[in-house]
Amino acid sequence: MSKNKGLFHLFWVQSHITYIMANSIIAHENLNKDHCVFMLWRGYQLPEDNTISSFDYPFLPTRENNPFDHGKRFWKSWKNVRLSDKSILSACDNHPFIFYAVDLLPDEVSLIINMKKCRGYYFMEEGLYSYYPLSYLDKIFTKKEKRNNWKWQFVDGLNTFFRRYKADLYHFNTVNKKYNGSFGMSEYSFSELPNKAVVRPQWGKSEKTESISHLIIFSPEVYNGYISFEAYTKGFTRFVSENCLKGEVYHYKFHPNQYMSEEEISNFRLFFMQLEESYNCKFIECNPSLVVENLVFMHQSNLTVYTTLSSLAFYTYILGAKVYSFHSYISDLRSYYEKEYSILPLNFKDEICYLGS
Numbered sequence: 001m002s003k004n005k006g007l008f009h010l011f012w013v014q015s016h017i018t019y020i021m022a023n024s025i026i027a028h029e030n031l032n033k034d035h036c037v038f039m040l041w042r043g044y045q046l047p048e049d050n051t052i053s054s055f056d057y058p059f060l061p062t063r064e065n066n067p068f069d070h071g072k073r074f075w076k077s078w079k080n081v082r083l084s085d086k087s088i089l090s091a092c093d094n095h096p097f098i099f100y101a102v103d104l105l106p107d108e109v110s111l112i113i114n115m116k117k118c119r120g121y122y123f124m125e126e127g128l129y130s131y132y133p134l135s136y137l138d139k140i141f142t143k144k145e146k147r148n149n150w151k152w153q154f155v156d157g158l159n160t161f162f163r164r165y166k167a168d169l170y171h172f173n174t175v176n177k178k179y180n181g182s183f184g185m186s187e188y189s190f191s192e193l194p195n196k197a198v199v200r201p202q203w204g205k206s207e208k209t210e211s212i213s214h215l216i217i218f219s220p221e222v223y224n225g226y227i228s229f230e231a232y233t234k235g236f237t238r239f240v241s242e243n244c245l246k247g248e249v250y251h252y253k254f255h256p257n258q259y260m261s262e263e264e265i266s267n268f269r270l271f272f273m274q275l276e277e278s279y280n281c282k283f284i285e286c287n288p289s290l291v292v293e294n295l296v297f298m299h300q301s302n303l304t305v306y307t308t309l310s311s312l313a314f315y316t317y318i319l320g321a322k323v324y325s326f327h328s329y330i331s332d333l334r335s336y337y338e339k340e341y342s343i344l345p346l347n348f349k350d351e352i353c354y355l356g357s
Contacts, residue, residue, distance in 0.1 A: 006035055007119065008097040010088065012109070013054070014041040014126075015256060016291045017311065018102060020201055021124045025100065025183050026052070028199040037091045042256050045289050055091045058083055059108065068107040081111060089117060098180070102126045103171050113178055123172055123182040123190065127311030128344065130189040136343055137171040186318075203297040212295065215286075216252035217307040217316075223257050223264055227332050233271050235330035239306075243326070243355055246280040253286040255310070296321045306355075309337050314344070317351065328356040 009031055011022040019038070026036055038046065038054035046054060059068070059080060068077050068084075088097075099121040101109050113121045123130075129137060173179065174193055181195035190196045222229050244250060252272070258264055272283040286292075292312050296303055296319045307313040308327040317323045327337040341352075 008092040010097045011100045013038040023202040024199040120178045120180040125184040214250045219310045220255045220257040239326040239329040249282040324353045
């Protein structure tokens, strides 16, 4: 990486769409690629043709383990904060940087944007939340106000790593003085945020993979605890029995969060083996590195997508693929999904085909 002085650009890359958005922003803003860095999170693996410098962020918070815990034993997290800072400053050659984030919910994002070297931040589009009304996001994500007595604030000053960890009250905070703007791939994303720019997506030109006609895209409903594995697979079995044709090949792709639970992945793989025996269909797991958006971009006329509700389904719909929802078969989540679909733009809820309803 170049050692020339100058502002660096640090991109939070945790999925294929954030990788696409990061490259789109670099092209749109004509940024110096030698001063751009991809900070990889959630085990994301870059495509082989990537040319931007990158590093793996050293922490992966989970429901069971938060390396930046700011509870009763907050002091034990300080060393992790220092390690986080060190990894970022090293990647940016100790230069000041602009941070490109998906949102402000993760603890580590608050820590990063409040680093002295951070000169500002942008939001970049990733998934459905980029299209949801702010009033809806604020309702489900707004954090509780802090108490206002001096004793609590004194402890809180230590607790939050000397005010580095400032729990932003909103999903997309545009009031923070470091907020610079946002980048989306259509006029509909971030429609309420100030200083928004629309960038042209840098979709891949090819996707080396076998022919895929039917693609099942999973969301992390089981991992997130919205529904039990047993209840989910019961409904999914009904979907297969009524819609999957004998002798056909169906590819399926797990959500990145699902790979955080080896038990869940193993259970699903065993479940698909049982489905093959019962319904004479072939189910093939897609490689986690498969860029579905690129696949659809090149072969949208030949691809049918099945899902409940996912950002991938949304992007495949925008790109022209046929999208079918099997959420009605998952009875325990039916009302949840109907509410989620109702707030999506582009008439997505009217264009998607609902199975089992």
